[in-house]
Amino acid sequence: MTSTTEPHSQHGLRPGDPPPRRRGIFMRPGYLRASWVTPLFFLIGMYIVVALRALAGWDPVYDWEYIVLIAGMVTAPIGFLLGMGVFDYWLYWISGRPTVADDHASHGAYSWKDYFKVNTDHKVIGIQYLVTTFFFFVAGGFLAMLFRAELAEPGMQFFDTQTFNGLVSAHATLMIFVFIIPAFAGLANFAVPLMLGAPDMAFPRLNALSFWMLPVAGALFLASFLAPGGAFATGWTSYAPLASEQPFGQVFFNMGVQWAGASSIATALNFLVTIITMRAPGMTFWRMPLLVWANFTTSLLVVIATPFIAGSQFFVMFDRVMHTSFFTPDNGGYVLGYQHIFWFYSHPAVYIMVLPGFGIISEVISVFSRKPIFGYRLMAVSLIGILVLAFSVWAHHMFVAGMADWLRIPMMISTLLIAVPTGIKVFSWLATLWEGKLHLSTPMLFALGFISTFVIGGLSGVYVASVPIDIHASDTYFVVAHIHYVLFGGSVFTIFAGLYYWFPKMTGRMFDERLGKLHFWLTFVTFNLTFFPMHWLGLDGMPRRVADYAGTYGALNMVVSIGSFVLGASVVIFAYNIVVSWARGPVAESNPWKAMTIEWQVSSPPPVFNFDEIPQVVGGPYEYGVPGARHAVLRGGALQEAHA
Amino acid sequence: MSDIPISGGPHLAGSHPQEAIPHGPPPANRSSRLDAATLGMFLFIASEAMLFGAFFTAYFFVRVVNPTATETWPPAPFEFPVFVAGVNTAILVTSSFTIHWATQAIKRNDRNGLRAGLVVTILLGSAFLLTQAIEYAHVGFNTGDGAFASVFFGLTGLHGAHVFVGLSLLTIAAVRAFRGHFSAEHHHGVEIPGIYWHFVDVMWIIVFFAVYVL
Numbered sequence: 001m002t003s004t005t006e007p008h009s010q011h012g013l014r015p016g017d018p019p020p021r022r023r024g025i026f027m028r029p030g031y032l033r034a035s036w037v038t039p040l041f042f043l044i045g046m047y048i049v050v051a052l053r054a055l056a057g058w059d060p061v062y063d064w065e066y067i068v069l070i071a072g073m074v075t076a077p078i079g080f081l082l083g084m085g086v087f088d089y090w091l092y093w094i095s096g097r098p099t100v101a102d103d104h105a106s107h108g109a110y111s112w113k114d115y116f117k118v119n120t121d122h123k124v125i126g127i128q129y130l131v132t133t134f135f136f137f138v139a140g141g142f143l144a145m146l147f148r149a150e151l152a153e154p155g156m157q158f159f160d161t162q163t164f165n166g167l168v169s170a171h172a173t174l175m176i177f178v179f180i181i182p183a184f185a186g187l188a189n190f191a192v193p194l195m196l197g198a199p200d201m202a203f204p205r206l207n208a209l210s211f212w213m214l215p216v217a218g219a220l221f222l223a224s225f226l227a228p229g230g231a232f233a234t235g236w237t238s239y240a241p242l243a244s245e246q247p248f249g250q251v252f253f254n255m256g257v258q259w260a261g262a263s264s265i266a267t268a269l270n271f272l273v274t275i276i277t278m279r280a281p282g283m284t285f286w287r288m289p290l291l292v293w294a295n296f297t298t299s300l301l302v303v304i305a306t307p308f309i310a311g312s313q314f315f316v317m318f319d320r321v322m323h324t325s326f327f328t329p330d331n332g333g334y335v336l337g338y339q340h341i342f343w344f345y346s347h348p349a350v351y352i353m354v355l356p357g358f359g360i361i362s363e364v365i366s367v368f369s370r371k372p373i374f375g376y377r378l379m380a381v382s383l384i385g386i387l388v389l390a391f392s393v394w395a396h397h398m399f400v401a402g403m404a405d406w407l408r409i410p411m412m413i414s415t416l417l418i419a420v421p422t423g424i425k426v427f428s429w430l431a432t433l434w435e436g437k438l439h440l441s442t443p444m445l446f447a448l449g450f451i452s453t454f455v456i457g458g459l460s461g462v463y464v465a466s467v468p469i470d471i472h473a474s475d476t477y478f479v480v481a482h483i484h485y486v487l488f489g490g491s492v493f494t495i496f497a498g499l500y501y502w503f504p505k506m507t508g509r510m511f512d513e514r515l516g517k518l519h520f521w522l523t524f525v526t527f528n529l530t531f532f533p534m535h536w537l538g539l540d541g542m543p544r545r546v547a548d549y550a551g552t553y554g555a556l557n558m559v560v561s562i563g564s565f566v567l568g569a570s571v572v573i574f575a576y577n578i579v580v581s582w583a584r585g586p587v588a589e590s591n592p593w594k595a596m597t598i599e600w601q602v603s604s605p606p607p608v609f610n611f612d613e614i615p616q617v618v619g620g621p622y623e624y625g626v627p628g629a630r631h632a633v634l635r636g637g638a639l640q641e642a643h644a
Numbered sequence: 645m646s647d648i649p650i651s652g653g654p655h656l657a658g659s660h661p662q663e664a665i666p667h668g669p670p671p672a673n674r675s676s677r678l679d680a681a682t683l684g685m686f687l688f689i690a691s692e693a694m695l696f697g698a699f700f701t702a703y704f705f706v707r708v709v710n711p712t713a714t715e716t717w718p719p720a721p722f723e724f725p726v727f728v729a730g731v732n733t734a735i736l737v738t739s740s741f742t743i744h745w746a747t748q749a750i751k752r753n754d755r756n757g758l759r760a761g762l763v764v765t766i767l768l769g770s771a772f773l774l775t776q777a778i779e780y781a782h783v784g785f786n787t788g789d790g791a792f793a794s795v796f797f798g799l800t801g802l803h804g805a806h807v808f809v810g811l812s813l814l815t816i817a818a819v820r821a822f823r824g825h826f827s828a829e830h831h832h833g834v835e836i837p838g839i840y841w842h843f844v845d846v847m848w849i850i851v852f853f854a855v856y857v858l
Contacts, residue, residue, distance in 0.1 A: 094816040096823035199669035202680045269687045276683060279675035303691045311698025315798070322787045324794035326702055332712060332719075332791030337705035341698055609669035 029085020029118060041079025045071030065248055069321060073255040077216040085118045086209050107204070108608035118212065120204035122193050123606060125211050127506055129186025130499065132211075133179045136218050138571065140174035143167045145568050147547075152561035154551045164547035166231030166249065170221060173236045173253060176353070177260040178218040180491045184356035185210075185267045187498045188295045190506060192271060194599035194606060195289050197280025197615040197632065202273040210266040217260035224252030235545060237346070240327035240338035244319035254317040261306045264352075268302035271295050280598070280632070282617030287631075289597045289621040290379055294359025297383040301348045301355070301390060309345035312338060336403055343394035351390045353487060355383060357494030358425055361447045364497050365429050366622045367595045368444035369436025373622045374428045382421035389418045399467050400474045408467050415465035422458060426451065437625075442516030443593075446497035449524045453489025457482060460535065475545075478538025484531045496523070496574070503578070504588035508604045511585060515577040522570040529563030596631040597621050685836045689843045692806070696847055699799050703854060706791040717858075718792045722785050726856045732775045733852050736807075739768035740845040743814070743838045753828040755821070762818040762834070765841070769811045776804050799851050803844070810844045813837035 026032050046067045053061045081087060085106075092099045109115055109124045119125060147167040150158050159167065193201055201207045224231040229247020232238065243250050275296050279288070288296075315326040316338065325331035327338045366373040373379060392414040395407050429451055438444070460482040464470045473479060496519075503511050533556045538544075542553045549557070591600040598615055599606070615632040623629030676683075707713055718724055746761025785793050817834045820826065826834055 094819065096820040096825060198672050200672075203684060265691050269684055269691070272687055273680050273684045277674060277676045277678060277680045278672040281673050281675075283675065303687055304694055307691055307695035308698045308701075311695055311702070315702060315794075318787070318794065318798070322797075324787045324797070325791045326706070326794045326798070328791075329712070332706060332710065332714070333794070334705040334710040334791070337702055337709075340705070341701055344698075344701075611670060614670055614673045 029083070029088055031084070031116075033085070034080050034083025037083035038076050038079040041082070042071045042076040044079075045075030048075075065251075066321065068248075069251055069255070073220060073252070077213075077259065080216065081209070081212055084212060086205075086212050089205055106208075107200075118208050120200070120208050121608065122189050122201045122204065122207060123506070123610075125207050126186045126188075126190030128211050129182055129189060129214070132214060132218070133183040133186060134575075136174045136178040137183075138575075139218075139222065140171050140179060141568050141571060143171040143174070145565060147171070148561040148564040150547060151549070152558050154549055154554050154557075156548055159547065161547045162230055162233055165233035165235075165545065166225070168545055169233050169235050169238075169253070170224065170231050173221050173232075173256070174218065175487070176236055176349070177257060178214060178221065180353045180487060180495070181260070181264055181349075182214050182267075183495050184295075184298070184353070184491075185264070187360065187495070187502065188271065188291070188356060189267070191502060191599055192292055192295055193274060193278070194505075194602070194610055195292055195597050195621075196275065196278060196283060197598050197611065197617065198274060198278040199609050199611065199614075201270050202278060203270050206266055207270055210263045210270065213259050213263035213266075217256045217263065220252045220256035220259065224249040224256075227252060237342060238313070238316060239342075240316050240319065241329070241333075241335060243316045244327065251317060251320065254313040257313045258310055261310050264302050265306050268299035268306075271299040272303065275299075280615050280617050282632075284617075286377065286380075287617055287620055288380075289359075290362035290373065290376070290383075291356070291359035293380045293383055294355045294357075294362070297387045298352050298355045301352050301387055305345045305348040305352070305391070307345075308341055309349075312341040312345070315341070336398070336401060339398050339401055339403075340395065343397045344391075347394040347397065348390040350486065351386055353491050354494075355386065357450070357491050357498075358383070360494045360498040360501070361429065361450055362425075363595075363597065364443045364447040364501050365432050366624060367501075367593050368439045368441065368447070369433050370439070370624045371432055371436040372620070372624055372626065374431035374434075375424070376620065376622060378424055379428055382424040385421035386418060389414060389421070393418060396465055396470070399470045412465055412467050416462065419458065419462055426455060426458075441500075441593075442511070442513060442520055443497045443501035445517065445520040445524075446493050446500065449520060450490065450493035450497065453485055453493060453524075453527065457485025457489050460485060473538055475543055476538035477534040477542045477544055480544050481531050481534035481538060484534070488527060488531070493523075496520075499578075501593070502599075503581070504592050505599055505604050505606070507582045507585075508588055509581050509585035510588045510592065511581040512577050515573055519570055519573045519577065522573065523567065526563045526567040526570060530560055530567050531563075533560050596623065596629075598632045598634075601632060601634050679832075681832055681836055682839070685839050689840065692843070693847075696799075696802065696850075699795075699802050700850075700854065703795045703799060706795050710791070714792075718785075718796070719790065722789070722792070724796065724856050725779055725783060728775065728779050729852055729856045732772050732779075733848065735768050735772050735775070736845050736848050739765045739772070740842055742768060743841045747831065747835050747838045750821075750826050750831040750834055751828055755824075755826070758826060758831075758834065759818070759821050762814060762821055766811060766814050766818060769807055769814065769841075773804060773807055773811070776800065776807075796855060799855055803848055803851050806844045806847065810837065810841045813840060 026036065049063070049066050049070050050061055053063065053066070089099060106117070106119055107121045109119060109121065109127075115124060115128055115131070119128070144167075147159070147164055150156075150164055189201070189207065193199070227247065227249035230249055232243075232246065232250045232253035234243045234246055234250065234253075238250070238253055243253075275288075275292060315324075318324040319326055319328060319333075325333040327333045327335050329335050362373055362379060393411060395403060395411040396415045399408060399411075429447075440448075460478070464473055464479065464482060500511060500516055503509075537553055537556055537560075540553070542549055588604045590602065590604050592604075593600070598617075601615070602610060611634065613635040615634045617632045619630050621631050623631065707717060742761050742765045746758050746765060749755075749757025749761055780797075783796075787793055787797050814837050817826075817837050820833055
């Protein structure tokens, strides 16, 4: 981390030093090295466990649960990262051997193969994030279609109940921890340094490490299906003490969350330092694009809240593997403690999953309405309002859990208060659209779709925030409908909007607009077909997370299942459009949307180091239609004035 | 690892058009007086403090909120070795002064002072960990003996893990110090682990009072 601040002369490669020798193919960073370092580290972890058990005289010495936990989920992933070369630079630095502080050999991508290697370029890392998370999105969606097949009709068709619970749990876990949260990190990774006029993130190597921890987390979640007893089956909330008594697959969840959380914290820290210390001259906080503001607040949430889920999962795992009793009531533990600690992260986490989306929508709405964003400062302040309130609402998830009665009303009020800053944002978007010159291209369609679905999700959120309604709706499909309107209609729509919006900048190619629109309409219609009936099902009393249900719910569930299959199929259109356009799409100009923010003022894709010279920021980012207004001036070529 | 004295470069030299990289990046504009690495460490510490916060929350639930919480802490007949932990506290507090001595020394370009300060700090930190390990072995209860034991091992174990991380950072600094790195102008590699070490020390004082004294 500190490497960039050290001068080369002290320990860099000096002139006259012998040229570095070339390493053999099994010693160079990459998959070949990972292929032997990973098993080596597995063995190291395994024999640490075996040695400790032998020393303590415990029987059996080869206890596979502990070996898989320590060797498979801790040391082998470290070996994989080491083999890939994530730690190479640091290992030289910490051992005091010569390094070149600004060595850029692993910077930038020159062929598609470079995307599969450790890279320190924030643009490459952003794309690595997006492609990886898309893979987990498809995997998670596939699991959803499997259990929707089971739920299409009453009765048990395909799976037993434990498998069904495993599918539901893995679906939610993949979508939340290795799709939505890191997909936003990927988009921000690409866009934020460019928008700030910075050459890269503050800590490029830490950035690479953050990304490479993500596949480890996803692999652990997926590998849990191979565990004896099946995948973790206690939902993504993994409530104790149930979770400490489940088959071994549960531990994959506990540890996967640690890897995803570490990745998330490292990225957030990186964003914060980048935004605070690397803004271009003239880029005051009140001239930052709202995407940057959104990621600033999100990163604060991540850094402060994520350690709590790490703690909660450690406790559950300790209760299981070390026989502690944090949450076991008969031994002095406090069962509800789990839910308090878990939700103290996981409620802020829903803002971690939607604030970056708010930022994307603010960009898109302003650009495609050709109008300044309405109430720019209030938009930023409302983000901070949500950030602060987010920490005061966690127990609204526990109205029926038997927590202290006096906590209910304060939690209800603070939850309802969050509707105020959120409402400010929605009305500001609407006011931006008002009398704007709307361009209904694909990113804009997704932004408009987002507003309509998110308002429904927000309103049902106000419903379940009220204690009496929550007591009725708790653990029913009403809650499932609510969370999908917020996380799919909210987060996923914004991710699609952002992907289409920055696709030309990332790839230098244009996507097929007709396929994009087809994708939007298919997604929008089938999304509502899938999730809207769940409101009725829930109010009628259909419980969630149950593999079978009463026959009266049959017809609506068939509609939901059919909707979900078409929704799944619509992703194929998206994937086809992206892959074909990336390979053979028409070449994109540098600023196809005529946007003012800095990332659009450089070529598409941007040069390896973003700018020849740091831009000078001279005005606000959204002055569309204001004669003579400029956001930033770049050397040579300068800024194209944005025309209304 | 191999013995090649430069990282990153050689393995890509063949496959990459090196001439396609015209120059390094332009230096980023510094929009804050805060140093990036120091700010990063402070944010990391904020995150770490919240992790301790989660463990203290568990402590609070077990000892205060839980309706079945026992009158005495720890519940009879168990006892925490307060004296040993007190000695350990003294050891760790002393080490905060020695690391401060080390960083002050390098600011005066006194490399011997830096090395001595680092070595003494590492020895004190190791003594703390060793004492803790012996304390665990003789404490008279195990992780399975109730929620008080869960909290005891959770908080002191989490802290012990942080001492280990801090010691690793200091060892790295020491290796580099003995190789002749660091000067009055460039001593981030000592100062930043030093900040972390102070954090670990302060955290221990809170853990000590919460678990042993109160």
